[in-house]
Amino acid sequence: MSLPLLAFSSLAAMTALTVHRMRRARFTPVELSTARFFLNEPPSESQRQWVLCPPQWRDRSYLLQMATLALLLLAVAVEGLTTPRADGLRVEIFVDISGSMDTQQDGQRRFEMAHERLRETLDTIERISAEPGEPPEVRLATFDQDVVPRGRATSDLATLRKLTARDFAPRLIGTNLAALQRYLNRRPTSEDDWSPTHVVVISDQPVPRWAVESQDRPVQWLDVARAVDSHGITRIEPKADALTGRLNNVRVHLRAWGTPPANTSLQVTGGGEQESAAVRWDDDGYARVNLEDLAIFHSQQASVLNLELSGTDAWPHDNVAAVQLPDRSELTVRWQVTNVSPPELAGWKLQGPAEGDAVSTAGLPSLVVTDCAGLASVPDHVPVLLVGSPAGPRDLVQSEIEAAEKLEWFVCSVSDDQPFLQDVNLDALEREPFMRPEFVADLLPAFHRAGFHHGNLRTEDVRVELLAFPAESETSTASSRMALGRINSKDRHGRLVWMPLLPRLSREPGAESPESVDANEAWQVVFLNSVSWLLNRGDTQLFELTDQTHSQPNYDAAPFRLPLHPGEGDTSHAAKHQTMFDPSLRVTAEQPGRWWQLPLLLSLIVLTVERCLVLSRGKG
Amino acid sequence: MISRNSLQIRDANSLPLSNAELQQYRLQLDRRVPTVPPGERLMRKRGQSLEFREYDAYQPGDDVRFIDWRLSLSRGAPWEMWKKTFDTEEAARIVVSVDQSATLDAASGKSTIAAWLAEAVSRVALLGRDHVVLHRMWTRGEDEFASGTDSAWRGRLSELRGPAAVAGLRDQFGDSADAGSRVGDSTTGDLSSVVRFLKPGVIWLIVSDFLAPPECLQQLAASVSAARQRRAVVAVIELDSWPWERARIAERPVRVAGPGIGLDEDRLRFDVQNDLLERITQKIDANRDTFFRRVPLGSLRSRWAWPVGGTRSSQLDLKTLFRDWFTSDSVVSDLLIPGGTQ
Numbered sequence: 001m002s003l004p005l006l007a008f009s010s011l012a013a014m015t016a017l018t019v020h021r022m023r024r025a026r027f028t029p030v031e032l033s034t035a036r037f038f039l040n041e042p043p044s045e046s047q048r049q050w051v052l053c054p055p056q057w058r059d060r061s062y063l064l065q066m067a068t069l070a071l072l073l074l075a076v077a078v079e080g081l082t083t084p085r086a087d088g089l090r091v092e093i094f095v096d097i098s099g100s101m102d103t104q105q106d107g108q109r110r111f112e113m114a115h116e117r118l119r120e121t122l123d124t125i126e127r128i129s130a131e132p133g134e135p136p137e138v139r140l141a142t143f144d145q146d147v148v149p150r151g152r153a154t155s156d157l158a159t160l161r162k163l164t165a166r167d168f169a170p171r172l173i174g175t176n177l178a179a180l181q182r183y184l185n186r187r188p189t190s191e192d193d194w195s196p197t198h199v200v201v202i203s204d205q206p207v208p209r210w211a212v213e214s215q216d217r218p219v220q221w222l223d224v225a226r227a228v229d230s231h232g233i234t235r236i237e238p239k240a241d242a243l244t245g246r247l248n249n250v251r252v253h254l255r256a257w258g259t260p261p262a263n264t265s266l267q268v269t270g271g272g273e274q275e276s277a278a279v280r281w282d283d284d285g286y287a288r289v290n291l292e293d294l295a296i297f298h299s300q301q302a303s304v305l306n307l308e309l310s311g312t313d314a315w316p317h318d319n320v321a322a323v324q325l326p327d328r329s330e331l332t333v334r335w336q337v338t339n340v341s342p343p344e345l346a347g348w349k350l351q352g353p354a355e356g357d358a359v360s361t362a363g364l365p366s367l368v369v370t371d372c373a374g375l376a377s378v379p380d381h382v383p384v385l386l387v388g389s390p391a392g393p394r395d396l397v398q399s400e401i402e403a404a405e406k407l408e409w410f411v412c413s414v415s416d417d418q419p420f421l422q423d424v425n426l427d428a429l430e431r432e433p434f435m436r437p438e439f440v441a442d443l444l445p446a447f448h449r450a451g452f453h454h455g456n457l458r459t460e461d462v463r464v465e466l467l468a469f470p471a472e473s474e475t476s477t478a479s480s481r482m483a484l485g486r487i488n489s490k491d492r493h494g495r496l497v498w499m500p501l502l503p504r505l506s507r508e509p510g511a512e513s514p515e516s517v518d519a520n521e522a523w524q525v526v527f528l529n530s531v532s533w534l535l536n537r538g539d540t541q542l543f544e545l546t547d548q549t550h551s552q553p554n555y556d557a558a559p560f561r562l563p564l565h566p567g568e569g570d571t572s573h574a575a576k577h578q579t580m581f582d583p584s585l586r587v588t589a590e591q592p593g594r595w596w597q598l599p600l601l602l603s604l605i606v607l608t609v610e611r612c613l614v615l616s617r618g619k620g
Numbered sequence: 621m622i623s624r625n626s627l628q629i630r631d632a633n634s635l636p637l638s639n640a641e642l643q644q645y646r647l648q649l650d651r652r653v654p655t656v657p658p659g660e661r662l663m664r665k666r667g668q669s670l671e672f673r674e675y676d677a678y679q680p681g682d683d684v685r686f687i688d689w690r691l692s693l694s695r696g697a698p699w700e701m702w703k704k705t706f707d708t709e710e711a712a713r714i715v716v717s718v719d720q721s722a723t724l725d726a727a728s729g730k731s732t733i734a735a736w737l738a739e740a741v742s743r744v745a746l747l748g749r750d751h752v753v754l755h756r757m758w759t760r761g762e763d764e765f766a767s768g769t770d771s772a773w774r775g776r777l778s779e780l781r782g783p784a785a786v787a788g789l790r791d792q793f794g795d796s797a798d799a800g801s802r803v804g805d806s807t808t809g810d811l812s813s814v815v816r817f818l819k820p821g822v823i824w825l826i827v828s829d830f831l832a833p834p835e836c837l838q839q840l841a842a843s844v845s846a847a848r849q850r851r852a853v854v855a856v857i858e859l860d861s862w863p864w865e866r867a868r869i870a871e872r873p874v875r876v877a878g879p880g881i882g883l884d885e886d887r888l889r890f891d892v893q894n895d896l897l898e899r900i901t902q903k904i905d906a907n908r909d910t911f912f913r914r915v916p917l918g919s920l921r922s923r924w925a926w927p928v929g930g931t932r933s934s935q936l937d938l939k940t941l942f943r944d945w946f947t948s949d950s951v952v953s954d955l956l957i958p959g960g961t962q
Contacts, residue, residue, distance in 0.1 A: 027875035027889045032865045033726035033831060035878025035888070037903040041896060044873065044889045 010073040014066060019052075021062045026051045064610035071603035079596035089136035090153065091125055092196035093118060096203035097168050098144035098175040103204065103315045105228045113224040114202045115165035121200055121222075122157050139194065144172040147183040153194050173317070175205050184219075229258030231285075232318025233309060239292075249292035250323050252307060256285040261311045268294055271302030279309070291323070635739050636939035637946065639747070639786075642740060645956035646748040647712050647823065678703045713751040714955075715817050716741055719828035719859075720759035721836075722879030728861035728926055729938045734827045736942050737857065741825060744956055746786045754778040755814045757828070758836060777813055811843040820851035823955060829859045834910045841914035848915075855920040855951045862904055864926035864936075866897055922951040 026048055032038075095118060101110045125136050139153035140160060148171075154160070184199060198218055201211065204225035211219040231254065239249035252266065260281035266289050268275045275296045281287045291297040296305065302325065309319040678687055678701035686703040695702065716738045724731040742752045755777055818824055824847050830837060844854050869876075869892045876888040890896060912921070924945045926936070946952055 025875075027873045029877055030869055030874045031727050032869070032876055032878045033723040033728060033730065033829065034862055034865060034900065034904055035876050036880030037900050037907070038876045038888050038890065039881070041888075041890065041899065043887045044891045046873075046889075046891070 010070065013069055013073070017062075017065060017069065021059065022052050022054070023050050024053045025049065061610055061614055064606050064613070068603045068607045068610065071599045071606065075596045075598075075600040075603065078599060089125075089198065090139075090194065090196045091121075091136060091198045091200060092139045092141060092153075093121060093200045094141050094143050094147070094180060094202065095168060096144065096175060096201075096205065097142040097171055098204075099170040099173040099317055100175065100204055100315060101168070102170050102317070103225075103228065103230070105226050105314060109165070110204050110224050111168045112165040114168065114204075114222075115163070117202045117222045117224060118163070119161065121202075122160055126157050137194075139196065142168070142171075143175075143180050143183070144170070145174055145176045146172075146179050175203065177205060177208050181208070181210055184214075227258060228314040229256075229261070230314040231256035231261060231264065231309065231311070232313070232315065233307065233321050234318070236307075236321060236323060249290055250297065250305075252289040252291065252321070254279055254281075254287040254289065254309065256281050256287070260285055260287075261313070263310075265310045267308045267310060268296055268305050269308075270296060270305040271299055273299060273302060297325075635736050635743075636942050637736075637740055639743065642743045643747055644958050645744045647714060647745055647750055648955060648957035673705045675702050676705050677701070712745070712748075712821070712823070713753065713817070713819075714741065714745050714823040714825060715753040715755055715814060717755040717757040717814060717824065717826045717828075719826075719830075719832070720756045721829070721832050723829055723831040724859070726861065726865075726878055728864055729936060730829055730859045730861055732938055733859055733924065733942055733945075737827050737946065738825075740946060741952075741955070742780065743786055746780060747783055749782060752780045752785070753814070753817050754780065757811070757814075757826070757840075758832060777817075811839055815843050815846055818847040818850055818852040821853070822847075823853045823855065825951075825955065826854065826856045827859065828856070829861065830908045830911055831904070834907060837907070837911040838914070841911050844915045853920070854915075854917065855955060856917055856922075857949065857951055858908075858921070858923040860923050861926040862901070863928050866901070867928045870894075870897065920951055920954060922949050924949070 026046070027044070095114055097111075101114065103110050105113075122138070125138060135155040137153040137155050138157060138160060139149065140151065140163075141147055141149040180201070196217065198220070199214075200220045200222065201207075202222045202224060204223065206225075207221035207223060211221050233252060234255045235253040237251040237253065239251060254266075256264075264279040264281070264287075266277045266279055268277065268291065273296045275294045277289045277291075277294060279287045279289060291305065296302055305323040305325065307321045307323065311319075313319070675688065675691065678692075682703055686705070688702050688704055691702045692700065718734050718738045724734060738754065742754065745752045814824075824844075826840070826844070828840075832840075847854055869890075871892060873889070873891050876890065881888065924941075927941070
């Protein structure tokens with residue numbers, strides 16, 4: 001019982017006793033032998049049964065009764081404050097099942113150590129449940145990137161004891177403690193209104209500050225990690241040509257925690273070939289390997305390079321990776337030739353509505369390059385490259401595109417002279433993971449499929465979104481129009497410009513640096529690459545490493561890459577071990593006491609005196 | 621039906637009169653039965669009964685059945701014969717009916733006064749070798765649950781003989797507060813069992829508050845008339861506590877409880893005024909007249925009225941009241957005369 005409730009109860013009881021003592025029956029009961037002669041007499045018209053008299057403070061019995069009640073409540077309050085109870089104890093245990101829990105330390109995995117901590121925690125809870133009171137309830141949950149409850153809360157600890165260390169296996173790579181914090185701070189829903197009073201976290205991550213400073217409920221953080229030596233690949237960095245997208249180099253970043261291993265090498269295999277690169281660790285435990293220094297990287301035979309770091313360590317999952325190289329059959333464009341229009345360089349004879357002639361398509365895929373005005377004359381099911389729309393995609397989508405269901409692809413630019421490209425840093429043409437939140441939330445479900453790529457250009461006041469659709473994409477018409485409409489409706493400045501993604505492009509050997517090209521020519525390169533993509537000589541994936549669900553290289557995963565979780569495999573942090581489930585978590589007083597017996601004894605004495613007084617008065 | 625069921629009497633409520641005081645009285649028979657025909661009148665004289673008196677010389681003409689042959693052969697001359705003589709049946713009988721209605725159990729102590737009166741009269745009679753029939757009037761019979769109907773109500777009787785019965789007399793009385801064994805308001809008391817004791821010359825003393833339902837009082841009046849036709853002597857002592865109860869409730873809000881009121885009767889709340897008290901008084905008198913109008917008793921009727929002073933029962937000195945009433949009451953003085961035991 002809480003203290004406010006006790007205080008309220010005491011006040012209510014004393015008030016009730018006072019009112020009871022002040023109350024007097026208005027009609028005095030009288031026993032008469034002639035009572036039955038009153039039966040048919042009209043009773044009193046007054047309905048008032050009781051009258052309140054002034055309190056009789058001289059009534060010793062009343063005062064002693066009040067004192068007895070006050071002492072009794074005091075005893076209950078003191079007992080509730082000083083006696084440990086298991087009433088209402090609800091413990092939720094979170095076990096970290098991220099990939100790092102697979103780390104070997106002291107001859108066993110961290111999962112096994114976590115299982116020992118779990119068992120010790122259950123021992124402590126079971127010791128509490130042996131005391132009188134409501135048995136504690138325990139719920140088990142696991143977490144990595146997210147929190148996954150395992151079953152409902154139960155008082156049957158034997159069921160939880162049946163769990164073994166093998167029942168815990170890594171699900172994802174990476175530990176998201178923010179997700180755990182959000183889960184603990186969530187508002188209970190009607191479906192799951194079970195809220196823990198105590199939280200126990202078993203993890204190999206250092207205790208975060210929010211867990212230490214938790215005021216609502218104590219968080220017992222059990223860190224099972226110890227510093228052990230480990231090393232692995234932390235990042236793979238592509239180095240591509242800023243303008244053409246040509247992959248020049250792949251830089252592999254390595255990190256060693258603890259003592260760096262000696263004679264470490266990076267084994268690179270691919271295309272039936274194998275090559276080894278020595279790893280030289282610096283004093284801080286960092287190392288880098290440039291694949292461009294290896295002959296196998298330049299070999300046209302290898303499309304996928306498998307990387308493996310030699311030596312065994314505590315967490316072996318970051319010792320392997322894979323790099324998928326782009327298709328080497330690249331389009332060659334003499335983009336610096338200004339007298340030749342880019343379509344012609346690509347093998348096309350541009351023949352738009354201005355000339356009025358049909359495009360020569362001998363030996364080439366059918367493609368019509370036109371503007372909005374020429375859409376109507378394009379035959380059905382013929383791919384269209386739309387250029388020169390001055391109105392932008394919004395008008396395009398809402399007018400011409402909706403009217404022309406046959407339109408399959410489109411490129412929009414603000415004008416033919418491309419003023420937005422004048423200040424563009426073409427280095428930004430490097431492909432980047434497209435992780436804008438609004439795009440992920442709104443468009444990824446629609447466009448997240450193989451062959452769909454993103455990139456962007458950024459300037460101070462102009463943003464150019466590059467969006468490409470695969471030729472075989474089923475979302476090429478309706479879904480793409482919907483997506484464009486949504487994106488433009490969200491762009492408050494209306495400055496989105498859409499064009500096919502720069503797929504791959506290489507310059508002729510010895511050509512000038514792309515940084516020297518002027519903006520107009522750069523746009524032409526972009527245009528040509530768009531044409532190249534439309535010819536279904538599309539992009540190839542630069543590389544991929546691992547994703548959230550596969551610690552091993554996965555060639556079927558989505559093309560966008562995820563960085564290794566920082567700290568995953570980092571076994572160098574000093575573990576801060578805490579004692580096991582502290583019994584003081586369940587009490588509000590440090591030392592359970594017996595002081596409640598004193599007011600109880602006094603109340604009994606006062607009550608005895610009061611009863612003796614009443615009896616003696618009755619006899620008198 | 622003669623019942624040996626006895627009531628427990630508390631020592632605190634023991635009879636305020638000692639045996640020495642009671643031995644000064646004896647039942648007065650001669651004045652009360654002047655019209656008894658010869659042969660029916662009870663007298664104390666020598667006669668034929670089962671009680672041996674003395675030996676006497678046999679005279680010719682005496683009944684040879686009373687010759688004591690053993691004594692005649694062992695004593696005197698062979699021609700002398702001795703015979704036994706016996707006392708004549710000369711004991712008087714008094715029937716004391718004590719009202720056992722629940723109305724006597726009220727705080728006024730009427731049941732105690734009634735028990736004391738019955739015990740005192742019985743002691744006088746038993747000490748004078750007279751017979752006493754104690755009648756607990758208007759109480760339940762042993763077969764009270766046999767039928768569950770009102771006809772199951774009947775009186776209880778106890779017959780006591782001789783001075784030896786004085787020792788057990790106190791067990792016959794008590795201030796039983798067993799209200800459940802009392803006559804209910806809607807019940808007609810069955811007095812047929814007591815009427816058969818009311819032979820000529822028998823004294824029937826009725827002690828009651830006459831607050832029983834009219835049906836009971838009518839039945840009692842009929843029984844009294846029948847007894848008087850059989851030449852029994854009927855005397856009535858009425859216990860009247862209404863003046864004292866009236867003084868208790870005057871001018872104050874009261875919730876009335878008592879016999880005849882159901883446990884759930886919650887409407888008997890009154891702001892007592894004089895007009896209410898007057899109406900109640902009239903109701904009580906009318907109820908009482910149900911009996912006395914049918915049976916005029918003359919001097920053999922007296923009323924013991926509770927004094928008005930003292931509104932609590934604990935303030936009533938019942939022993940003093942009883943002594944005063946017993947020694948000064950006209951009915952008592954008519955029934956009991958000073959003279960002591962022969």
